[in-house]
Amino acid sequence: MRLLSLFLITFLFTLSSCQNETKEQSGMKKELFGKMPDGKEVYLYSISNKAGATMNVINYGAIIQSLTMPDKNGKFQDIVLGYDNLEGYLRNNPYFGAIVGRFGNRIGKGQFELDGKAYQLSVNDGPNHLHGGIAGFDKKYWNLEEITVPNGLGVQATYLSPDGEMGYPGNLTIKINIILTDQNELRFEYEAETDQPTILNPTHHAYFNLTGLMDNLILDHKLTIDADYITPTDSGLIPTGELLPVEGTPMDFRQPKLIGEDINMDYVPLKLAKGYDHNWVLNNYEKDVVRKVATLCDSVSGRVMEVYSDQPGIQFYSGNFLNGTIKGKGGVVYKFRSGLCLETQHFPDSPNKPDFPSVVLRPGEVYKQVTSYKFSVK
Numbered sequence: 001m002r003l004l005s006l007f008l009i010t011f012l013f014t015l016s017s018c019q020n021e022t023k024e025q026s027g028m029k030k031e032l033f034g035k036m037p038d039g040k041e042v043y044l045y046s047i048s049n050k051a052g053a054t055m056n057v058i059n060y061g062a063i064i065q066s067l068t069m070p071d072k073n074g075k076f077q078d079i080v081l082g083y084d085n086l087e088g089y090l091r092n093n094p095y096f097g098a099i100v101g102r103f104g105n106r107i108g109k110g111q112f113e114l115d116g117k118a119y120q121l122s123v124n125d126g127p128n129h130l131h132g133g134i135a136g137f138d139k140k141y142w143n144l145e146e147i148t149v150p151n152g153l154g155v156q157a158t159y160l161s162p163d164g165e166m167g168y169p170g171n172l173t174i175k176i177n178i179i180l181t182d183q184n185e186l187r188f189e190y191e192a193e194t195d196q197p198t199i200l201n202p203t204h205h206a207y208f209n210l211t212g213l214m215d216n217l218i219l220d221h222k223l224t225i226d227a228d229y230i231t232p233t234d235s236g237l238i239p240t241g242e243l244l245p246v247e248g249t250p251m252d253f254r255q256p257k258l259i260g261e262d263i264n265m266d267y268v269p270l271k272l273a274k275g276y277d278h279n280w281v282l283n284n285y286e287k288d289v290v291r292k293v294a295t296l297c298d299s300v301s302g303r304v305m306e307v308y309s310d311q312p313g314i315q316f317y318s319g320n321f322l323n324g325t326i327k328g329k330g331g332v333v334y335k336f337r338s339g340l341c342l343e344t345q346h347f348p349d350s351p352n353k354p355d356f357p358s359v360v361l362r363p364g365e366v367y368k369q370v371t372s373y374k375f376s377v378k
């Protein structure tokens with residue numbers, strides 16, 4: 001009996017120290033996820049950090065296929081929308097977890113002028129250009145290399161966008177470090193160069209649902225955005241060029257507010273977009289200076305996500321085009337507003353709005369962006 005209990009104690013002790021060990025060890029695995037129509041192999045890179053959080057990234061679209069974070073009880077759950085297999089992404093992907101570009105968001109009629117020359121981009125959103133056109137960065141095969149940084153692991157995603165692709169001038173090389181740190185931070189470091197004057201505005205398009213249960217809506221999440229203005233739009237969601245103060249409107253997120261509180265108000269910008277789908281003009285913009293721009297909280301799970309960025313704007317999109325027709329991971333149907341995006345960016349239609357911060361990139365210059373999503377619990 002004594003011997004048996006000694007054995008049991010030793011066994012339990014070994015088991016618990018093993019569990020701690022796996023939690024404290026970060027790591028990376030690579031496995032085949034599927035094949036592109038041309039036969040190219042798409043791999044899934046699974047990264048785990050020392051805190052037990054995980055991130056999966058695939059070559060197609062440099063998509064973050066899953067991201068697990070702990071809730072207030074230490075339970076890890078996936079907090080982003082997506083698919084279990086490549087076929088889902090190839091068939092119908094409203095940009096779940098993808099890198100979008102070259103120009104994230106809209107350009108009116110897909111037209112702009114640069115140095116006196118007129119360009120026509122691919123149009124894919126009524127008469128307008130959205131997220132890089134019919135085959136933007138989200139549909140490209142990205143080269144992924146595993147990288148290690150002092151406090152985390154990740155992949156370096158690279159892509160060469162040839163001159164003329166989707167109508168954009170210049171051969172553009174883009175490199176993005178996508179890192180999961182041991183402090184539960186998801187970090188994007190972008191760099192790009194061109195051989196001809198061009199425009200560029202890439203972003204990341206994760207749909208978050210901090211409850212970890214994707215049939216919940218995001219209406220009970222509390223959001224704060226550090227912005228005094230939005231860029232109001234016409235009915236095609238192209239900015240008019242004005243700045244509209246958020247003060248006294250449903251667009252005011254300067255103090256934490258439930259997303260569902262004002263979303264159905266009879267207010268023209270909300271009606272035009274079927275909910276929130278606007279660009280907020282972030283306060284304290286200074287080129288290359290990262291500051292906190294937004295905070296998202298879910299009080300039930302206790303998960304908190306803080307967004308840090310050096311960008312002048314953020315698109316808060318409340319998943320208004322999800323309509324119950326997509327069956328995502330685990331067979332869950334994604335309903336109207338079951339995920340939300342917080343896309344750091346330059347303002348939509350910037351190439352046609354001389355008063356907006358410039359999106360022009362010239363040979364010899366290096367485009368840079370740093371955006372990170374920091375997770376914690378409350």
Ligand code: BGC
Nearest residue numbers: 094095277315317321341343
């Ligand atoms: C845009 C929405 C668009 C969605 C596509 C968002 O970034 O702002 O208008 O429908 O992406 O999934």
